[in-house]
Amino acid sequence: MTDLAGSIASRHREVNDTNAAISEFPNLQAMRERPAARKPLAYAQRKVIDAEGPVEITRPTNMFTLAHLSDVHISPLPPVAAKGLLGKRALGLLSWHLRRKRHHKMAVARAITDDIRASGANHVALTGDLINVATPGEFTQGLQWLEAFGPHDWITFVPGNHDAYVPVSWDEGLGHWAAYMTGDTQIPATAAQTRQAGAFPFIRQRRNIALIGLSTAFPAPFHQATGILGEAQLTRLAASLSELRKRGYCRVVLLHHPPLPGQARDRKALRDCADLAAVLHTEGAELVLHGHNHTEMFSRTPGPDGPVPVIGAPSASYLSADNNKVARWYLYAIRRAGGAWRINVTARRYDASKAEMITDRQFDLDAEYS
Numbered sequence: 001m002t003d004l005a006g007s008i009a010s011r012h013r014e015v016n017d018t019n020a021a022i023s024e025f026p027n028l029q030a031m032r033e034r035p036a037a038r039k040p041l042a043y044a045q046r047k048v049i050d051a052e053g054p055v056e057i058t059r060p061t062n063m064f065t066l067a068h069l070s071d072v073h074i075s076p077l078p079p080v081a082a083k084g085l086l087g088k089r090a091l092g093l094l095s096w097h098l099r100r101k102r103h104h105k106m107a108v109a110r111a112i113t114d115d116i117r118a119s120g121a122n123h124v125a126l127t128g129d130l131i132n133v134a135t136p137g138e139f140t141q142g143l144q145w146l147e148a149f150g151p152h153d154w155i156t157f158v159p160g161n162h163d164a165y166v167p168v169s170w171d172e173g174l175g176h177w178a179a180y181m182t183g184d185t186q187i188p189a190t191a192a193q194t195r196q197a198g199a200f201p202f203i204r205q206r207r208n209i210a211l212i213g214l215s216t217a218f219p220a221p222f223h224q225a226t227g228i229l230g231e232a233q234l235t236r237l238a239a240s241l242s243e244l245r246k247r248g249y250c251r252v253v254l255l256h257h258p259p260l261p262g263q264a265r266d267r268k269a270l271r272d273c274a275d276l277a278a279v280l281h282t283e284g285a286e287l288v289l290h291g292h293n294h295t296e297m298f299s300r301t302p303g304p305d306g307p308v309p310v311i312g313a314p315s316a317s318y319l320s321a322d323n324n325k326v327a328r329w330y331l332y333a334i335r336r337a338g339g340a341w342r343i344n345v346t347a348r349r350y351d352a353s354k355a356e357m358i359t360d361r362q363f364d365l366d367a368e369y370s
Contacts, residue, residue: 067121070291071315078137109317128160128256152179160256164217210249227257241283
């Protein structure tokens with residue numbers, strides 16, 4: 001048995017020598033020279049420290065661990081040519097410098113990514129808004145950040161509205177990150193789409209876990225941060241969920257915007273959230289993960305075999321006195337037992353008073369699907 005908090009602290013010490021060389025985010029080369037992401041730990045049991053003291057839980061060796069973070073909003077923003085300072089992007093840059101940059105701190109994001117690596121998670125889900133106003137330099141910066149964090153087969157990324165803030169071609173924009181959002185599993189109904197970069201939904205198989213990546217990102221009008229899936233993507237999603245259910249996979253759906261009606265204000269909502277909720281109601285899923293609202297969110301929506309858990313992560317770089325908004329990441333421990341999927345959640349929160357990550361709480365989802 002090992003202590004989760006102690007194990008993570010120990011793993012942090014192993015990368016401290018490398019981190020000491022990084023004083024500011026622009027020095028990305030030092031980050032890229034870090035050791036590759038570590039192999040997941042093959043422990044059978046851990047202890048988790050929460051507000052009540054040590055909590056001993058059993059983690060069988062067949063358990064798959066998935067880390068979830070969102071809304072990194074990398075900074076500082078790289079220089080932008082004068083011709084790029086037009087329209088919505090100009091307003092976005094103004095908003096960043098007047099308001100948003102006071103809250104988004106890369107030291108906090110580094111604490112989270114170091115914590116995730118130290119946890120030995122089997123895989124990472126990053127649900128959008130890696131950057132801010134979609135300048136050419138940000139897409140290059142984003143790729144460098146992703147490569148510093150870990151390899152593309154260890155991280156699955158889906159884009160958010162800030163990653164598509166203004167119209168940018170695939171090759172000049174999101175295509176920089178294609179390796180992190182390309183499927184490796186074919187489903188007959190979506191076989192022509194599954195393995196193509198830029199095709200959504202894409203599906204990645206990790207053991208008996210199917211990660212289904214959706215894109216809600218599009219260049220929304222002025223003063224809006226809405227998202228949209230579209231009929232074609234929803235149709236392919238329904239077919240994928242149905243087929244994966246028949247095959248017995250644990251289906252984890254990843255998207256940026258909150259998926260259910262009423263979860264975001266109209267100017268920030270997913271436009272076809274009612275259609276997505278209808279797909280989940282008919283086909284189900286074992287877990288839906290999102291970001292966007294910069295606050296911790298837990299909800300459920302009806303599915304064919306029981307409620308579908310829907311969990312939203314706050315920004316991974318956000319420094320706030322509001323406990324619901326301060327930066328967090330989540331570790332989902334997923335296993336099959338007794339003919340049902342069992343999911344245990346550990347929430348890790350940034351503690352500004354200590355400038356370190358702490359275990360906020362740990363709990364089981366009542367996600368039992370036959």
